[in-house]
Amino acid sequence: MTDFRHEIPMRWADLDSLNHVNNVVYLRYAADARAEIDGLPSGPISSMEIQFKRPILLGTEPVVVTSTVEGDGVSQSISVQGSPHEFATITSRFGGHAPPVEPQQDVHRAELRLRHTDIDDSGEVSAAQAFELFQETRIPYFTTVMPWMRPGGFVVAQLEVRYHRPIVWQTEPLVARAWMSRVGQGSFAAETQLSSGSEVCASSSAVLVGFDAATQTSRKFGEDELAALRAQLA
Known part of the structure; x- marks a missing residue:
């Protein structure tokens, strides 16, 4: 089991009509973080699951994605630097x-x-x-x-x-x-x-x-x- 930490800046274009970060953008944050990981599980992604725990509002602090690689899965936690909260979790399964x-x-x-x-x-x-x-x-x-x-x-x-x-x-x-x-x-x-x-x-x-x-x-x-x-x- 290996952990990785990546910081990603927020942009105005990330927001939706409620001034929250758009749901799809969470997946892009996670994909940006996975692109920096060496040793991802092999094969295509078979499924992804995301749980939204609280909305992210635009701020000057970066989004922090903490990724854990274990077996054929990658678990990712999305937070904001300086905040004690977890805003979403994403689990991706690879292999076919x-x-x-x-x-x-x-x-x-x-x-x-x-x-x-x-x-x-x-x-x-x-x-x-x-x-x-x-x-x-x-x-x-x-x-x-x-x-x-x-x-x-x-x-x-x-x-x-x-x-x-x-x-x-x-x-x-x-x-x-x-x-x-x-x-x-x-x-x-x-x-x-x-x-x-x-x-x-x-x-x-x-x-x-x-x-x-x-x-x-x-x-x-x-x-x-x-x-x-x-x-x-x-």
């Missing part, structure tokens, strides 16, 4: 692609076109960029089936992505599928898939929690919200 899965039927479908900038030097969509594609899948799904959802009323607490096969450049759009899988009193789970043709390239599970932007704390759902969310269960 995740087992194939079948496309989910009778769920919300949309098209998602790739950009050339989605493709890295290997000719594939990177693990971190796949998180952005899933974000681009979830948000239109939520705004389509839950138009009552107000901005900032929910935040992502946990994400897992499984990589079943590489996503390479193609002019035809990917098929993005999304559906609700669980609804609780203060959180819900959404599933997404990105497919090329009849094959699922990557799948994702996201847990979102109710959020009060004024107090910057989690909240329980109201009765109307619960009824609307439950109506979307697959």
Whole structure:
């Protein structure tokens, strides 16, 4: 087991509409840190899981990524220099692609076109960029089936992505599928898939929690919200 520590400066472009560091940027911080590590596990990344513990606000202190390499996994803790808090943890598994899965039927479908900038030097969509594609899948799904959802009323607490096969450049759009899988009193789970043709390239599970932007704390759902969310269960 080997530990590595890397400091990464924050940028204005890292922020989202809530003035928090965008969820996808956490993955880029982690990828920047992994790029500096000698002796990463071999093979492609099969899955990544991230837990968001508290939002990062823009500051002058750098983000600190502490990485631990053990076996076929890399565990990373994200903090801010001078802060006692841990803001997120990321676990990446290497060694081969995740087992194939079948496309989910009778769920919300949309098209998602790739950009050339989605493709890295290997000719594939990177693990971190796949998180952005899933974000681009979830948000239109939520705004389509839950138009009552107000901005900032929910935040992502946990994400897992499984990589079943590489996503390479193609002019035809990917098929993005999304559906609700669980609804609780203060959180819900959404599933997404990105497919090329009849094959699922990557799948994702996201847990979102109710959020009060004024107090910057989690909240329980109201009765109307619960009824609307439950109506979307697959």
